[in-house]
Amino acid sequence: MQNIKLIKSISLIICAFLITSCSNNNSAMKPEDFKNKEPRLIIEEYLTGNVKAWGVLQNRSGKVTRQFNADLNGTWDGKQLVLKEKFNWDDGEVQDREWIINKIDDNNYEGTAGDVVGKAKGYSYGPAFKFEYVLLVPVKGRELKITFDDWIFKQDDRVAINRATMTKFGFKVAELTVVFVKD
16 A cells, blocks of 8 residues: 555656646747847848857856857858867867858758758747757767757847757757857
8 A cells, every 4th residue: 555655746846847847848039039139130131241259158157167269250152151260169160160051041041061960940930049959069079969059149230149959869968158249
C-alpha cells in the first residue's frame, strides 16, 4: 500500500513537471511579438557594408569564458546577402565564416554557412531578427552540433544587440551576447 502511494506521488510530480515544461513554450518570445515596433531591422540593409562587433561567451552558469571582437562585411544583390565574418577571440583563435542568406519574403529568410548543419531559418519583425540554426562547434578535437537560438535587436541606425542561447539535447550549454556597430 505504501509503495502504491509513493508511485502515485512520483507519477503526479512527473506529470506536473511535464505539463509546466510544455506550457512554458507557449509563453516563449516569438518574432511576431515585435511586428509593430520600431526601429525596423531589415537585416540585409543593416549588415550591408562594414559592421564591427564585440561579444562575450558565457557558460551555462553565466561565467564569461571567452571574449571576442569581429569584423563583418556584407554585400546584398537584391535577393541574397553574402556576409563575411572574422572573429578574433581573446585566446588568439581567429575564426572566419561566410553566410549566404536568402530573403524568402518580407519576414522570412534562409541561410547557409560552411559550419552550419542544414539551413538556418530567419524571421524578421520590427526591430527583431531571430535566426535558428545548428552549428558545428569544435570542442577538444571533436565537432559538436550546437543549436543556436539567435536574436538581434536593432537599437538605432548604427547599434544592434545580439543574444544567442546555445543548447545541446534541449539543455542550455552557453549564451552569447554581442554588440554590433555599423560603420
